[in-house]
Amino acid sequence: MKGMSRIGRKLIAVPDGVEVKISDDLVEVTGPLGRLTQKIYPKIKVTKRNGQVFVERLSDNKYYRSLHGLTRSLINNLIIGITKGFRKELIITGMGYRAQLEGRVLNLQLGYSHPVKFPLPEGIEVKVEKQTQIAVSGIDKQLVGEVAAKIRRFRPPEPYKGKGIRYIDEQIKRKVGKAAAVSGEAPK
Numbered sequence: 163m164k165g166m167s168r169i170g171r172k173l174i175a176v177p178d179g180v181e182v183k184i185s186d187d188l189v190e191v192t193g194p195l196g197r198l199t200q201k202i203y204p205k206i207k208v209t210k211r212n213g214q215v216f217v218e219r220l221s222d223n224k225y226y227r228s229l230h231g232l233t234r235s236l237i238n239n240l241i242i243g244i245t246k247g248f249r250k251e252l253i254i255t256g257m258g259y260r261a262q263l264e265g266r267v268l269n270l271q272l273g274y275s276h277p278v279k280f281p282l283p284e285g286i287e288v289k290v291e292k293q294t295q296i297a298v299s300g301i302d303k304q305l306v307g308e309v310a311a312k313i314r315r316f317r318p319p320e321p322y323k324g325k326g327i328r329y330i331d332e333q334i335k336r337k338v339g340k341a342a343a344v345s346g347e348a349p350k
Contacts, residue, residue, distance in 0.1 A: 193244030
């Protein structure tokens with residue numbers, strides 16, 4: 163096969179304590195933190211040899227070439243998820259903005275006339291540190307990212323004062339306000 167996928171070619175090491183079951187169209191990974199499954203696309207072959215998982219494609223069609231690396235990444239994320247888990251951290255910035263955990267409901271005060279109540283989906287853990295820091299964690303990478311994005315969407319960061327919910331490693335491009343732009347002053 164010409165032009166193999168660089169990511170798809172990489173072997174996936176299976177750590178101790180992790181069990182990988184491969185059927186015709188499903189990969190099931192069981193480990194210390196739980197159990198996850200991933201559907202396998204047709205014409206993508208997944209095999210396990212010597213404690214490693216191999217992903218191969220049976221067709222050189224452009225569509226299947228694109229799925230080769232994707233399938234390998236998804237299976238690798240299953241293994242990382244059930245051994246280490248995934249975590250996203252958010253910071254709340256703004257006067258009076260804060261978060262509180264009430265059982266399985268995240269209660270957010272974000273400057274609206276009412277608190278925003280967000281029920282947590284199954285398989286997601288949330289820790290509220292210092293009322294302005296939220297840590298979303300779980301074993302499913304996609305679900306952790308999705309929940310973090312939903313929480314951020316309640317009040318995305320705005321560019322003038324920087325108020326809102328942002329990821330801990332996210333940089334907000336600040337803009338000069340109307341008054342400062344007219345007088346030519348630099349922002350404080």
